[in-house]
Amino acid sequence: MSVIVEITVPSTAFELGQILRVEPPTEVTLETMVPLGGRPTPFVRIRNDARESFERTVRDHPSVDEIRLVNTHDDETLYALDWEPSEASLLRRILDLDAVVLGATGTADAWEFELRFPTHEALSAFQDYYVDEDIEVSVARIYNPTKPDAGPWYGLTSPQRETLAAAVDAGYYSLPREISTQELADSFDISDQAVTERLRRGIATLVRNTLLVDEEES
Template sequence: MSVIAHLRVHANSFELGRILDISSGSSIVLENLVPLGEQAVPFFSIFGTDESQAFREAVQDHPSVRDIQEVSSHDDRTLFALDWDVTEDRLFRGIHETNANLLSATGGPQTWEIELRFHSHESLGSFKAYCSDANITLEVGRIYNPTRPESGPFYGLTQRQRDTLVRAVQGGYYSLPRELSTQDLADEFGISDQAVTERLRRAIVALVDNSLVAAIEAQDEFDPSGREL
């Protein structure tokens, strides 16, 4: 079963973190990421800095960088395209060797928050071992399975259950005070108010079972003591 891990990596522990060195108060978000060995150009946004030109020049001077181009700028966000030698980055090499998928990456002055999807807990364990051997400072945070594999992309909910639950939430059925009644929902969907109640009950059970319960079971499987490793 696949597993998603939220990781914290020290910026000085990997090549891209050293390349995209930012001052206090700024943050970087990678917009798209390139698998090891491909030559496509990744994009990243930097937020909260008034020195984009100085930042660009510092990045350009790094030996692993071929080119950096400013794509656009709006308010406190500047989008760059970066052409760099990803094969020099040991962190990305570890991601490639363990067949993990990089879902998101946000960098700060000291650390990067990275979200990876692994094929199994064993793959995550292999990645941790790789990082330890490569002297990459890594802290593993939350670990979970997004859904049960058999639940599909909508957590096992049927189309009717999804429509009714979404309408109930957006219409204020669960607000205090309640802005939408069971009868209101029944009239909209052309069913009885008892059928609405039952449909909502089944939807909530399926949603919790295939998300929260699945995540708890995955955490216990990875570490029965409940500790984050």
């Protein structure tokens, strides 16, 4: 049975947080993880006004081979990070346990992760790991998305939940559509690409954690 955990980790306490350092009040969002060449490739999004210092800081880290600009849209830039995580890194351990990063957002001080582990045993192994490595992890909540008392979010991050709820309330999914993608994005002060990505990932998460749960367990 899968289990979802929401945690907070100090930015300086794990390797990726040290690499993706930002200055307040900038936030960096981990959009997705793609296994390329046998190692995890993070795709991260950041505001354009923080690009110069962010790129310089990332390139200076010894484990980074390259940071590649994927695209720029409005006030945000998407990067792909080519790096070699250490065997004991937090992110590598998460992936080795077949966990899925449902959402991750970092600031100068801390990163918030939402992780889905395939079993409670995998989550326990992850907890043993960060205790043994003396990584300060704060657990906000742990829940099984298939249980009635798991809460209404079913693995959605706060931005995904808020955007999906606003889209439905405003008639984004009505026929005819009552609000445009740009208007919805403006209400959150983000780009239309970012709001589309939130909706896409949010819907995918809802389906994965509800309609596909029985299929995965079988």
